[in-house]
Amino acid sequence: MILSTPRRVAFFLPNTFTALNMACGFASIIMSWKGDYYNASMILLLGAIFDSVDGRVARITGTQSAFGEQFDSLSDVISFGAAPAFLAYNFFLADFGRLGIVVAFIYLLCGALRLARFNANINKVSSDYFQGLPIPGAALGIIGYVLINLEFDSLTIAKPVAMLYVVFYASLMVSNVPFNSFKKSEWVRKRKRKVLFLIFLILALVVSYERIMVGLLTSIYVFGSLAYYIKNKSKFQDMFEWRNENEDDDTHEESDNI
Template sequence: MMLRNQPPEKRPNYREIFPGTFTMGNVVCGFLAILSAFEGNITTACWFIILAAFLDALDGKIARLSGGTSKFGVELDSLADFLSFGVAPAVIVYSVKLNSLGKWGWIISVVYIMSAVYRLARFNLFADTDEKKDFVGLPVPMAAIALVSGIILSYYIWGKLEYSELLVSMIILFSFLMISHVQYDTIPEKFDTQQSRLKLIALIIAGLLIIFQPRLLLFPLMASYILYGMIRELYRLFFKGVGKATDRNDGDLNRKENQDEQ
């Protein structure tokens, strides 16, 4: 006997399912990166992180182009990013270096993972507040790519990890940058201004360089992106006044608190 007042069954939105396949590919790459690190295949693990980042970039673009964006997709993407760019890089760095530091090794790894969780949660919280002209804090995928590309470069040049102290310094620095208010450029949605067109040209040049020699050039390009954000933030602090760099994010937080009180 059928219920007359039963609501009609909601049909699946296939425009949302298609981008999700790339997100699931991101998850698979993160898991395979962890397995590869456990098995001692460090460079293979690093390349899985790079592939995960490529899939992560695709799912967002495809979702916007196909009209398949949804709250579920945002949450699913964050969970995938947590695995592939939070847990997996920490496991890789721990396997290749931090395990030799005793308790400090796992403490550094845990701090990195916690920073990644915080950064992803903050991104989701402010995702719909206003137009994102800049990332607030180093994006988690960028931190992960910088870490693993540094390892790839070292193995490519020397056949092993050299200057491992630099890797330790990087994971500590990135943990701080992810939870900081340092602003980093996003990829513009429109290229109708001179600044956005310059960003497009820089992005195309960087992409061509990476395609030409990824093992050699990916890390220097990522390091340049991270250093540029830090230098720009220092310039804002010392020449434009303390606090101006974080006004927009703090305003979002105040608006969120006011909404909660209402």
């Protein structure tokens, strides 16, 4: 099938945003290697914006594809997996030697596992909730912690806390804790104007006080989700439990042999 020029542009556009996201991750690695931690953090925020745009552009233009999904995941491994791990290692973990390397790698590994699980279960998991913390959310947690340490130098003394912090966010990515996506939220649907005002207010605060607000907002989302999950654990008990198709086939074959 030969695509017309406008159609070719439509397919090219969302992948351009994905490539820009990957470029931000690569640039962040270079910047953190040079010790420019602030810009290394801020360019990852820009990458998160590009990441949020590519999928929406694909849906609007009707150009969603398996290629785009895989390209997006590969980009996310770099921008929200490798780049934050490298940033955390250089800023917090380098003094711990091999242990610091292991902790940074654990974050990267959990991020890659999170993306692989998402791709494998994309047709099984409800769009209302994420299974575990999405990798951009974990990256924002690392970025926010770096930024707040840049704002308050005294916090950098507690580097062992940073190690636990990185492991905590890594474990959330591979957990079964449900995190609200707000895609079909009834509360949001009924209060669109208030939500829009709240979004503009949050953006204004982030622009004005980015070193504090990024970490604060991420913590509110993460710990708010954890509190809601603990309070309503019975509601989510079987949300992410399903049988593997191969297991079903094996069970069926065994029953035929009996």
